[in-house]
Amino acid sequence: xSLANRMTLxxxxxxxxxxxxxxxxxxxxxxxxxxxxxxxxxRQGAFVGALPEQQFVSSVLGLAGVNGxxxxxxxxxxxxxxxxxxxxxxxxxxxx
Amino acid sequence: MSxxxxxxxxxxxxxxxxxxxxxxxxxxxxxxGSGRLILPSGLGCPTCEEARELAQDLQEAAxxxxxLEVIDVTVQDSDVTELPTLTLAFPGEEPRIRWQGxxxxxxxxxxxxxxxxxxxxxHGLSEATVGRLAELTEPLEVMVFATPT
Numbered sequence: 001x002s003l004a005n006r007m008t009l010x011x012x013x014x015x016x017x018x019x020x021x022x023x024x025x026x027x028x029x030x031x032x033x034x035x036x037x038x039x040x041x042x043r044q045g046a047f048v049g050a051l052p053e054q055q056f057v058s059s060v061l062g063l064a065g066v067n068g069x070x071x072x073x074x075x076x077x078x079x080x081x082x083x084x085x086x087x088x089x090x091x092x093x094x095x096x
Numbered sequence: 097m098s099x100x101x102x103x104x105x106x107x108x109x110x111x112x113x114x115x116x117x118x119x120x121x122x123x124x125x126x127x128x129g130s131g132r133l134i135l136p137s138g139l140g141c142p143t144c145e146e147a148r149e150l151a152q153d154l155q156e157a158a159x160x161x162x163x164l165e166v167i168d169v170t171v172q173d174s175d176v177t178e179l180p181t182l183t184l185a186f187p188g189e190e191p192r193i194r195w196q197g198x199x200x201x202x203x204x205x206x207x208x209x210x211x212x213x214x215x216x217x218x219h220g221l222s223e224a225t226v227g228r229l230a231e232l233t234e235p236l237e238v239m240v241f242a243t244p245t
Contacts, residue, residue, distance in 0.1 A: 006221055009218075013233070016238050017196060018194070022244075028241060040241070042236060042237050054222070057228060
């Protein structure tokens with residue numbers, strides 16, 4: 001389960017949306033998707049890459065302007081994930 | 097033809113039998129019959145039928161705990177415009193987890209795991225994370241763009 005989905009279980013304030021980028025090119029273009037996973041917070045700030053829990057949460061909260069660390073977003077900006085060689089049901093504990 | 101072969105269906109059934117403890121509600125928003133039509137962007141839904149099959153396979157993997165409602169947006173009022181959209185929630189609660197587009201490949205695994213976690217209520221996050229999220233007082237939307245592979 002993605003970290004974003006898990007976060008919804010910890011806070012009633014959070015909504016998580018997973019978007020299949022190739023099916024919605026207009027949305028992908030609107031939010032500047034050039035690499036995945038790209039996480040967009042409140043339809044404004046965004047970062048690219050799969051982050052461990054603490055950094056993911058910090059990045060999300062930072063972009064939302066809530067007790068986070070915005071600088072962590074830039075540091076992880078270029079990280080990319082290659083999931084092409086993995087079996088779907090073996091990856092459920094992977095970070096976002 | 098189903099997206100899931102018999103082996104994967106069996107794996108899902110076994111996982112759900114071990115890990116589901118409470119009911120969950122799936123809702124699938126789609127536009128039937130538009131998969132083979134060539135329509136302007138935003139009007140067609142090439143993956144709606146596959147999404148329906150996938151959602152039905154998930155529901156049939158644990159029919160006693162998973163309910164599925166299929167909403168045809170051409171006949172039912174809905175504010176959902178991106179199709180297909182699959183939502184997940186505890187029954188009776190407003191869904192706050194959704195997938196826009198066919199959740200195949202890696203995204204399928206996130207659906208399976210999300211069903212298990214919503215059913216059990218176990219997010220598995222650290223206490224530190226839970227503490228930070230508890231301070232949220234305003235709605236926060238996290239949108240994650242992914243691809244099937």
